[in-house]
Amino acid sequence: MTSHGVRQARGVALFDLDGTLVDTNYLHTLAWWQALRQFGHQVPMARIHRAIGMGSDRLLDAVLGPQRRHSEDGAVSDAHGTLYAEWYDTLRPFDCAAELLRATAARGWRVVLASSAAEEEVAVVRKRLGADEVIEAATSGADVETTKPAPDLVETALRKVGAEPEDAVFVGDAVWDVEAAGRAGVPCIGLLTGGTSRGELEDAGAVTVYEDAATLLRHIDSSPLSRPPN
Structure with missing residues (x-):
């Protein structure tokens, strides 16, 4: 409950940065x-x-x-x-990356950036994205001792907003994202923009795979991001 007695939304959408939201x-x-x-x-x-x-x-x-x-x-x-x-x-977000974050938030999800990049890199990318108004929290490599594919980063991101694995969905581009999410009990949506194949992401356990952020945005209402848990 918040200080005004209104329950915060449960659903948390965790987003990787490199290769998922920015072309890096x-x-x-x-x-x-x-x-x-x-x-x-x-x-x-x-x-x-x-x-x-x-x-x-x-x-x-x-x-x-x-x-x-x-x-x-x-x-x-x-x-x-x-x-x-x-x-x-010269860093550039992928087409519709910021719009995807805003559309996710508009559907009731709490948006969290779950990255193991250095704090400085995360800050630079957030500035490039220009969507801080919908980003509730973010991680960096400094937040954990053991990085992906260990689940620690995903678990830390959830703790930052007081959420449980069953409340969350992860969006990433690498096998390591899918494996880390899976070990934390969180389903993962895969994107192909990091250079990993659809088959590799599916074999690692991705629940669904999209070409890029723009494609996920177009199909958001038929994706795992359509609506957060009640």
Whole structure:
């Protein structure tokens, strides 16, 4: 109950950022590729791209292996952040991304951004989206010790607004989003804009998959975002 005795809406729509609402996955791939080269690691971009959506610790495990030099993780991650920041002025939301957030809120959902990106990156992307009036809360990688595909980030996002898994739907673009949501007991809508195939998202457990934010918006009333739980 609020201070006025009115019950808050239960339904929470969790949205990933990179590759879901903003066209950044390939920029992250390039920045990680450049950062890894600075430390002598020659890693194919295709391998890096498949790990985008994980937190930096999991990503480095995926592309370098768990036996890598862990002592350089922080420096590699910082290098990635510096290189990626060069793109800040050119970041663009996907077509209809902000409109999707507003339409979701208009149907009674509480909108939460569930991202494991750095706090600075989340702030930049929120500014680019220009939909803060409907965003109730947001996470960053600083909020959790264990990142996607672990469920911690999804669970933290729910705790921020006092919601339960049965009240929520997650929208993401990566297998790691789908797996994290599933482990937290939250159904996940997949989008293809991050470069992951429909089959991979469905195999990971996505309840439905759309081409992009604009397509989900057009079909929102026949999607899991049509109306929140009562």
